[in-house]
Amino acid sequence: MRLRPLIVTGLALSMLGIGIPAWSADDPRTCNELLSSDSPAYVMCTWLATPEEAADIAAFWLANDGENMKNAGPNSAVEIDCSEAENACDPSLEGDGQMHDVGDPDVDGAEDGGTPDNCPDGTKCHVDPDEVSQAEAAAAEKTASGQSAKTAREDGMRVWIDAELADDWKAGKLAEAAKKVASLAAAPGVVGVRFSSQVGYNNVLQSAEEIDKFVTEASHALRQAVPGRKLAVHTVVPVLGCGANEECKATVGKKYPLLDPDKIGAWLEKGLVDQLGLDNGHLSTEYAAWKISAADAQRNQWIQVRARAWDAWAHVAAEDAGFTGPGSSQLTAEQATKAITERIAQPLQADAAESVILWTRWQDGKGAVNRVLGDKLADSPTWEQLKKLTAIKARLATIYDPATPEVDAASDLKKLSEVFSTVYVRAS
Secondary structure: OEEOOOOOOHHHHHHHOOOOOOOOOOOOOEOHHHOOOOOOOOOOEEOOOOHHHHHHHHHHHHHHHHHHHHOOOOOOOOOOOOOOOOOOOOOOOOOOOOOOOOOOOOOOOEOOOOOEOEOOOOOEOOOOOOOOOHHHHHHHHOOHHHHHHHHHHHOOOEEEEEOOOHHHHHOOOHHHHHHHHHHHHOOOOEEEEEOOOOOOOOOOOOOHHHHHHHHHHHHHHHHHHOOOOEEEEEEOOHHHHHOOOHHHHHHHHHHOOOOOHHHHHHHHHOOOOOEEEEEOHHHHOOOHHHOOOHHHHHHHHHHHHHHOOHHHOOEEEEEEOOOOEEOOOOOOHHHHHHHHHHHHHHHHHOOOOOEEEEOOEEEOOOOOEEEOOOHHHOOOHHHHHHOOOHHHHHHEEEEEOOOOOOOOHHHHHHHHOOOOOEEEEEOO
16 A cells, blocks of 8 residues: 655645645545545555455465465576687686676675775775866865855755856867866765756757757766766756647747757656756746636646656756845735745645745846845745745755855855755856
8 A cells, every 4th residue: 555645745735725636536546445534635545556466466476385486586697618619718817716796896895897996095096087086076175166065064955066067068178067066066965966057948059959969968977977966957848838728839839949848858768867947937928828827837837747757757846036036025925925835835736846946046137136035134024934834845945156145155055944955056
């Protein structure tokens, strides 16, 4: 039996008052009747295997004194007799004459190929030339971005490094730029690297082929430079907001030919990225000609994401800058609560977005500062409402640029940690 609660729970749901329809009672796999009468509406039950199927499975494996189970062991080892004329064995190869499991090192303390992993003094003897060295990581930690990442971790936040590698790739400098970003991501506790934003929406890359090549090469470069870290990109997919409106899909698809959802989905299926950020900002203005409201466009977008099963391949995040305002957020407490319902709770509740990335501070082309907080980290009605979302704090993230602090990195990040569990630190 599998219990599957939807994403938004506890305080957030009670505050926002959003109901969730139950699954159909006619579903042959539903086991909702086993739930207690006081179970919340967002808790649903479905059988992975119905009781009848489970009985058949058990009968298969237990029949004839477990004969099928006994016969399900590993295949016999493949053996080659070098004394037979038809087998060519290289006499220069050496071994210890013993059988070893697949993946076992040739010698104690060695990696594949027999190269010792650690030297006698405990330092690493073999370093892949594409990997970040300890010296490079130590130097990166001393930068403003490195220090901000360290401070954020000390404040209890998960850290991503936020970078833009498209320009470097275009200039033929990807390897150098990826290594620099990776040196920041090599710090302990850093989750990964977001290596591009607005992919295909801005004017940096001009064709679908160019975009695919960039994402592929940047992903491979970072996987080599900082193995084990997750990778992310951010983009906009306007056609998803059209829903089933064919005229809208044709017009919007023609307007944004590089933002093909099938192309973007392929990045996830191929494992090029582990997280995809989708923008919510375009939803308020793009669909007026077809009388599709911002709320309906957002609903359409997340239905499409769920239908494409993108969350089966990667973590999907909704990204939103709509809570900021010139100087500080202009929303009243009531307006902020409504915005939270529409722009945070609903994407999560749609079971398509798994987290929400909120911009809390940014500067426009003229240098004007847009914030959620007031000047010098002063609280605002919007911030007070965001602080109430403790039940979903683990799903809330923001972006921080150490090059443009509000007060200083220590003060700024401490304040952000009141609302957010994750921060994307801009690479300097």
